[in-house]
Amino acid sequence: DSGVTQTPKHLITATGQRVTLRCSPRSGDLSVYWYQQSLDQGLQFLIQYYNGEERAKGNILERFSAQQFPDLHSELNLSSLELGDSALYFCASSVAGMQADTQYFGPGTRLTVL
Amino acid sequence: ELKVEQNPLFLSMQEGKNYTIYCNYSTTSDRLYWYRQDPGKSLESLFVLLSNGAVKQEGRLMASLDTKARLSTLHITAAVHDLSATYFCAVDITGGGADGLTFGKGTHLIIQP
Numbered sequence: 136d137s138g139v140t141q142t143p144k145h146l147i148t149a150t151g152q153r154v155t156l157r158c159s160p161r162s163g164d165l166s167v168y169w170y171q172q173s174l175d176q177g178l179q180f181l182i183q184y185y186n187g188e189e190r191a192k193g194n195i196l197e198r199f200s201a202q203q204f205p206d207l208h209s210e211l212n213l214s215s216l217e218l219g220d221s222a223l224y225f226c227a228s229s230v231a232g233m234q235a236d237t238q239y240f241g242p243g244t245r246l247t248v249l
Numbered sequence: 250e251l252k253v254e255q256n257p258l259f260l261s262m263q264e265g266k267n268y269t270i271y272c273n274y275s276t277t278s279d280r281l282y283w284y285r286q287d288p289g290k291s292l293e294s295l296f297v298l299l300s301n302g303a304v305k306q307e308g309r310l311m312a313s314l315d316t317k318a319r320l321s322t323l324h325i326t327a328a329v330h331d332l333s334a335t336y337f338c339a340v341d342i343t344g345g346g347a348d349g350l351t352f353g354k355g356t357h358l359i360i361q362p
Contacts, residue, residue, distance in 0.1 A: 137291065137293075168349050168350075170349070177352060177353075177354050177355070178337065178339075178352040178355075179352075180349025180350060180351065181349070182349075183349055191349060193349050225291065225292070227292075237282070237294050237297050238282075238294070238350065239294065240284075240291045240292040240293075240294075241291060242290075242291045243291055
């Protein structure tokens with residue numbers, strides 16, 4: 136157990152809908168990262184937050200957005216969902232968001248879009 | 250664009266044998282990460298390699314980093330069934346600050362008794 140929690144574990148929804156994925160980092164970690172894992176794209180970095188501020192952006196679609204709250208938990212919002220958004224979404228956290236930090240991954244949320 | 254290539258992508262080996270997984274990356278970086286993923290599970294951090302020539306060992310796994318060759322290796326010694334998993338290497342996307350990781354496609358390792 137990495138200490139990173141994610142809810143829900145599974146999510147099934149329909150195309151065109153909007154969902155919110157939630158992540159709580161390890162105690163003491165200030166940085167949160169979101170990743171998407173799918174069979175065709177592999178593991179892709181989406182976005183990073185550090186202490187409430189957006190720090191870096193990866194291959195995140197415009198339909199997706201995220202935020203980190205004062206208590207350091209983070210939410211990833213996915214809207215106008217398409218079949219291709221079906222994937223495993225991981226949240227990771229690290230202490231200070233510096234390059235040498237180990238990123239600890241949560242258990243993931245499996246999203247299925249029908 | 251940073252590219253991270255692992256090979257092989259699939260490896261089936263017998264218990265007791267030794268083998269090496271290779272990870273090549275396309276731009277300068279002196280920080281390389283190895284993760285393990287079991288089917289349907291999350292990623293578990295194995296090694297963080299922070300400088301040229303870095304070598305780390307944990308049990309039957311040993312990882313090394315050659316930043317000049319832009320190559321990292323994960324060596325498995327006397328493999329056992331419990332090491333069956335998918336192994337990913339990953340590199341920081343840029344050198345300028347804290348960013349997400351770029352992952353290789355993973356090496357799916359099956360160790361047969």
